[in-house]
Amino acid sequence: MSELVVIGAGAFGSALAVALSRDGTKITLWGRDTKAMDAMRVSRSNLRLPGVHLSEDITITSDLSAIGCCGPILIATPMQTLHDMLGQISDPLAGRAIVACCKGIDLKSHKGPSTLIAEAKPDAIPAILTGPSFAADIARGLPTALTLACANKTVGPALQHQLSKKMLRLYWSEDVIGAELGGALKNVIAIAAGACIGKGLGDSARAALMTRGLAEMLRFSGHFGAHNQTMMGLSGFGDLALTCTSEQSRNFRFGASLGRGEAFDASVTVEGVATAQAVTEIAQDIGLDMPISQAVCAISTGKTSVLEALQSLLSRPLKKE
Structure with a gap:
């Protein structure tokens, strides 16, 4: 079973999956385009990340039921689609961390990602992964430092350690x-x-x-x-x-x-x-x-x-x- 789930198989989501799987961590990478995900599964590559290999530790799927019922979920879809994406997740989320990896303010509601998560999935624990980073740099294993913001003083530090890797350093903040x-x-x-x-x-x-x-x-x-x-x-x-x-x-x-x-x-x-x-x-x-x-x-x-x-x-x- 996957230890981490990444929803959104664009450049940034795929880059996160690559970086987080380098130490053998099992990742489920979900994308909505079935044909594109089938092609990625065969080629083990993403056209948006030239020259980057998606290892066998990454399970590539377009089936949302494959996200399982344990482990953190990282959502790397565009901010303006986050609300709808949250509505599509039906798995049990009690006590499960949902980490928004998108940046912006929802145009319809004027709310940020943490509020959207809290309202859509009140049993989950919202967190934000943000900071100076480009998908290509993360995918290539170049040194990157990011902020992981989570108000939960138990889950925040645990997530920080779980998501930090050799070339991906996370700093925990309570200021979501x-x-x-x-x-x-x-x-x-x-x-x-x-x-x-x-x-x-x-x-x-x-x-x-x-x-x-x-x-x-x-x-x-x-x-x-x-x-x-x-x-x-x-x-x-x-x-x-x-x-x-x-x-x-x-x-x-x-x-x-x-x-x-x-x-x-x-x-x-x-x-x-x-x-x-x-x-x-x-x-x-x-x-x-x-x-x-x-x-x-x-x-x-x-x-x-x-x-x-x-x-x-x-x-x-x-x-x-």
């Missing part, structure tokens, strides 16, 4: 809200950083956006009780630094395409678009000033241009930092 908001908000700022570079505005402008973006992240997360220390750690500043400076980041690439006025591959999930919209709506409801998030929402939905958004940001009243 801070961890999930850090992972969500940094995607919004990454789009802005990408637009800045794509428009040819330079690295100095990107650094300013990242810095003021971090201020927005602290302002928003602080309103909901997150700890500043969390936002300055791996799940906040660490993830922000990675996604704002690398072409591997889908959110950065999307922003860069906006800056260049180019079309972007519609099949690629860009979590920051929905998050920017959700953050803008929430900020308006609670009276928070989130100018970069509002600008990203406007440019990503075609309501304004990158230059118009920049001019709006630069024309804001001068103030003390």
